[in-house]
Amino acid sequence: MMARGLMIAAPRSGGGKTTLTLAIMAALRARGVEVGGAKTGPDYIDPAFHEAATGRPGLNLDSWTMAPALLDTIMTQARQAAGMVVVEASMGLFDGLDTPDGARGAPSDIAARFDLPVILVLDVSGQGQSAAATALGFARLDPTVRVAGVILNRVGSERHRTMATRAITAIGLPVLGAFMRNPDLCMPERHLGLVQAREHDGLAGLLAQLAAQAERDLDLDALLALADGGRYTPPASRAIALPPPGQRIAVANDAAFSFVYAHMLMGWRDMGAEISFFSPLADEGPDDTCDACWLPGGYPELHAARLSAATRFHARLRHFAQTRPVHGECGGFMTLGASLTDRDGHTHAMVGLLDHETSFARRRMNLGYRAARLRHGCALGTVGTHLRGHEFHYATITNPGTDLPLADLRDGNGEDRGMAGGMRGNVSGTFFHVLARHG
Numbered sequence: 001m002m003a004r005g006l007m008i009a010a011p012r013s014g015g016g017k018t019t020l021t022l023a024i025m026a027a028l029r030a031r032g033v034e035v036g037g038a039k040t041g042p043d044y045i046d047p048a049f050h051e052a053a054t055g056r057p058g059l060n061l062d063s064w065t066m067a068p069a070l071l072d073t074i075m076t077q078a079r080q081a082a083g084m085v086v087v088e089a090s091m092g093l094f095d096g097l098d099t100p101d102g103a104r105g106a107p108s109d110i111a112a113r114f115d116l117p118v119i120l121v122l123d124v125s126g127q128g129q130s131a132a133a134t135a136l137g138f139a140r141l142d143p144t145v146r147v148a149g150v151i152l153n154r155v156g157s158e159r160h161r162t163m164a165t166r167a168i169t170a171i172g173l174p175v176l177g178a179f180m181r182n183p184d185l186c187m188p189e190r191h192l193g194l195v196q197a198r199e200h201d202g203l204a205g206l207l208a209q210l211a212a213q214a215e216r217d218l219d220l221d222a223l224l225a226l227a228d229g230g231r232y233t234p235p236a237s238r239a240i241a242l243p244p245p246g247q248r249i250a251v252a253n254d255a256a257f258s259f260v261y262a263h264m265l266m267g268w269r270d271m272g273a274e275i276s277f278f279s280p281l282a283d284e285g286p287d288d289t290c291d292a293c294w295l296p297g298g299y300p301e302l303h304a305a306r307l308s309a310a311t312r313f314h315a316r317l318r319h320f321a322q323t324r325p326v327h328g329e330c331g332g333f334m335t336l337g338a339s340l341t342d343r344d345g346h347t348h349a350m351v352g353l354l355d356h357e358t359s360f361a362r363r364r365m366n367l368g369y370r371a372a373r374l375r376h377g378c379a380l381g382t383v384g385t386h387l388r389g390h391e392f393h394y395a396t397i398t399n400p401g402t403d404l405p406l407a408d409l410r411d412g413n414g415e416d417r418g419m420a421g422g423m424r425g426n427v428s429g430t431f432f433h434v435l436a437r438h439g
Contacts, residue, residue, distance in 0.1 A: 003036065003079040004227035006148070007116045009089035009107055011134055015123040016153040018046055019210065020179065021088040025053040026211035027220055028084055036082035038074070040107040041090035042369075042390040042435055044259040044297070050088070053207055057262040061087065063113070064097060064105035064369055064412060065388035065435035069239040074263050075114060076234050084227060087116060093138060093145070097369070097412045105369060105412065108145050115231035117148035119176065119223065124164050125154040132167035139173060148226045151218065152178035174226075177218030240267030241436040242387075245325055245379035246292030247273055254279040256307060257331060259297035261435060280335070281306055285316020292325050292379055293317065295332025297433060301360040301395065304340045308348035321353050326427045327379035330393055333421070333429035334358045338401065353427040355401035363394040369412030370432050375405060375419070378428035381437065389434040406430050 008021045021037075028035050037050030038059040047058025059078050061071055078085045089107030096106030103109060111118050120138055124131045131152070139147040150168050155161045155178045165175045214220065241264050249268060251260060257280065265275055278284040281303055286293040300307055307313075320326060328336040334350070341347045341359035372387045374380060380387060387407075406421030406428050421430030 003082045003085050003229070004224070005079070005085035005087065005114065005116050005230055006223070006227040007087040007089055007107065007111050007118045008121060009093040009111070009118050010121040010123070011138065012092045013090075015121055016179070017088055017121050018049065020121050020151055020153060021086060022049055022053045022207060023179075023210035023214035024218070024220075024223070025050065025086055026207040027214035027218070028086075028224075029054060030211045030215070031220070034081060034083045036078040036080070036085040038078050038085065038087045039090065040087060040110050041105060042392070042433065043090060044261060044433075046088060047262060048258070049203075051262075052203055056082070057266065059262050060435070061110045062105055062435060063103045063109035065390070065438070066241070067239065067436065067438070068113075069235055070241060070263075070436055071110070071113065072233070072235040073239045075232060076238070077263070077266060079232075084224070093118065093120070094141065108142060111146070112142070112144040113231075115146065117146050117226050117228065117230075119226070120147055120150050121153050122150055122164075123153050124160070125156065125181065128160060128163040129167035131164045132171050135168050135173055136171045139171075147173065149174045149176045149223070151176050154181045155179065156181055174222065176223050179213065179217060238270055240271060242267065242380070242434060243437075244268035244271050244273035244292075245294065245327065246290065248276060248287075248290045248292075249273055250276045250278055250286030250290040250293040250320075252280050252293075252295045252332065253277040254281045255298070256281050256300045256303045257296050257298040259330065259433065260294075261433075264434075280310055280313045283310040283312045285313050286320045288316075288320070290320075290324070293320055293327070294379065295326070295328040295335060295429075297330030297332060297393075300331045300335050300340060301342055304342045304348040305346070307335060307340075308350065314351050317351055318353060321425065321427050324426060325379040326353065328429035329433050330391075330431050333431055334395060336427060336429045338399075341398070354403050354422040354424055354429055356397055356403065356422055357399035357401070358395045359398045360395050362396045362398065364396050366391045366393050366431065370417065371410045371412075371414075371438065372407040372420070372430075372432055372434075374407050376423045376428070378406065378423060380428065380434060386438045387432075387434050388436055388438045389432055391431050391433065393431055395431075407432070
């Protein structure tokens with residue numbers, strides 16, 4: 001039986017999508033529904049919460065970085081053995097690049113491609129009947145996007161809920177329930193978004209609380225009735241985001257290195273590669289039976305002293321890099337460099353396989369889509385390979401060093417971002433997070 005699906009979206013960021021999405025996922029799972037989860041756009045934090053709520057890998061769907069065949073493959077993976085797929089939208093429902101149509105990176109692209117019913121989460125704090133105007137505008141803006149219902153969030157009182165509900169139902173949209181204002185349900189955040197799921201000590205209790213509240217305050221039966229199979233055709237063959245860099249790949253995985261996309265690992269496994277996880281924070285290095293090593297992004301700046309003292313990790317990674325490819329993304333790139341200065345201004349020696357120096361004390365946000373063309377062959381591909389992904393970091397390079405630049409970058413609008421990253425011998429790294437090969 002084809003899994004049903006829906007999208008949880010909102011007019012803007014910060015309106016409570018993630019909390020409502022987790023509540024719905026946890027409540028459906030508590031009912032015995034097999035739930036698959038996905039997040040639109042490049043986001044490595046929310047999918048980890050989806051995984052905690054559903055017990056299944058949290059995936060990503062992005063219309064700008066991913067070709068149609070890859071989108072269809074990832075949707076197939078989300079639907080496998082699931083009775084319901086819940087897709088959480090990023091930003092506002094229609095927010096993305098200006099062009100091209102259908103591939104702007106907007107959540108609406110995904111909703112339209114798969115004909116997913118959209119449940120609009122409306123933060124009604126500070127308004128009453130006016131919420132209906134917002135709902136009506138979103139429902140009518142794009143005829144290819146089905147806004148099927150509304151959930152009210154941050155409701156101040158029963159009277160407040162009644163006012164907004166009556167106004168919205170009068171325009172023909174069902175209101176599927178309401179969450180009252182509750183500061184106890186706020187998710188802890190840090191500079192890149194929510195605190196990671198693996199660091200949230202009370203996550204199991206929070207999910208149980210959210211499930212109970214969703215069961216009490218939302219009409220889950222009506223929500224299930226609105227969800228349907230949409231427009232979906234499984235691909236004839238599975239597409240992969242990026243060829244595996246080896247047959248057996250060592251992947252750093254702990255609180256400092258957790259920003260790895262599930263669709264990437266699933267694609268490598270589909271190609272027959274094996275994944276061997278190790279923890280630099282536990283002073284582990286890549287297994288010597290592996291033939292490639294991948295250091296994902298994460299929060300090395302929060303653990304710089306411990307990483308600097310992990311001498312066994314340093315030694316084993318240096319030994320590994322003498323004969324096999326090593327690649328670092330963002331936090332991994334910072335760790336491969338000569339030093340990392342934390343936010344308190346303390347400088348810590350890093351592995352030194354590349355010779356750039358980075359600092360979190362001198363903060364500057366870098367955020368956005370990136371298209372890359374490789375200047376050198378490395379774990380990401382051969383010379384000239386085109387890739388798409390994103391940057392999201394506050395760290396700055398205080399000393400670029402003397403390594404060869406790895407890639408030429410452009411942003412999502414095609415504007416030149418110059419040369420980026422570093423390459424020395426078998427070692428490569430960049431702040432750029434890869435989501436997929438392009439072309």
